[in-house]
Amino acid sequence: MPTVTVTVNGKSHAVDVAPETLLVELLREKLRLTGTHVGCDTSQCGACVVHVDGAAVKSCTMLAMSADGASVTTIEGLANGGSLHPMQEAFREHHGLQCGFCTPGMIMSAVDIVNRKGSELDEQTIREELEGNICRCTGYHNIVKAVGAGAKAMKGGGKSARAAE
């Protein structure tokens, strides 16, 4: 079995995996980081979004072996000890979730949007950028509000995901 060496949330791991192992399977089943979810398993819903070397990817559509040598950040890597990441805090504050299934992917995508587009995001931009994340509870209204507020809060000195990576 080949070995994949990967840094996840700042911690290095060397794991033996079958070649067909997906990145999300490595995270959930080998490293027991079950915050990353599998929704559709067809790269449409975005519940499995994590950051690989700073870029949002759908971890159900990437082989674990392809992450060899990479640095991965999952939803578990955002909070700073007991204090939530500003984007997580914004989702709580603005009620950006109901059942919570899509939330880890939503938040990882949201942080990626801020990393690429800055902290001043208009509603249209947020809605377009969340095209690859599907929520079946909220109707998106509060998610969009949360992303906008979280983006502003990240600028205000909140720990950015880039720093975590």
Added chain:
Amino acid sequence: MYAFTYERPKNVDEAVKLLKKAKDGKILAGGQTLLPAMKLRLASPDTIVDLSRVKGLSGIKASSKAVTIGALTKHIEVMGSAEVQKSIPALAHLASLIGDPAVRNRGTIGGSLANNDPSADYPAAALGLGATIKTNKRELPADKFFKGLFETALAGDEIIESVSFPVPEKAGYEKFPNPASRFALVGVFVSKSKDGVRVAVTGAGEGGVFRVKEMETALAKDFSAKAIEGIKVPAKNMIADIHGTAEYRAHLIGVMARRAVAAAK
């Protein structure tokens, strides 16, 4: 997913050897089509040859005549490239419409062309600009590259290295996306250069991407949306599925073509 052998060559020669050795080897670039296809058992290669560590297959070079894009260049790089935005803005626009941000962070231009999905965006740009596809063996003009549904002129051990797009006087791309998959229900790429006008359609043809010669002739005389108003594309050989009938797609070609001409710059 089912089992396969995973190989990660360091150069093209090594990749070719691995592909020759495999019974049914497949190249992995960004994997945004191949991995879903494998999960659905639409593809079941015994060997995956991951090109991600092959050097020199990524990056964008632009001159006044052409924009050359390495096969492993990701969609996000093409859409964000100042050089592409300046030389062929329609190509940057097209890349920005592929999938969603996470897909664009992984998917590659070479993978899209080699896969030749009948609803993919890049085949329209390659055919609509008259691109040249450079492989480890030869240079292929786009007109000879696409061979029908998921079929190309590529041999089993042939690897795309780069794609060269001639810089047109103006070009435009308009896409009517399927709202769920974001693939093109119909996408039309038009370009005008000293070699003439090209109109390439993706999403609609049962045989994949194709040119509309009647529109090209009309646009060569008068490059305006009005010039192609009366041209009807026949519904014969159009894709018909739950998302739209053949007639609907044929009609959309006219609409998208006129919008692409109007938006061309």
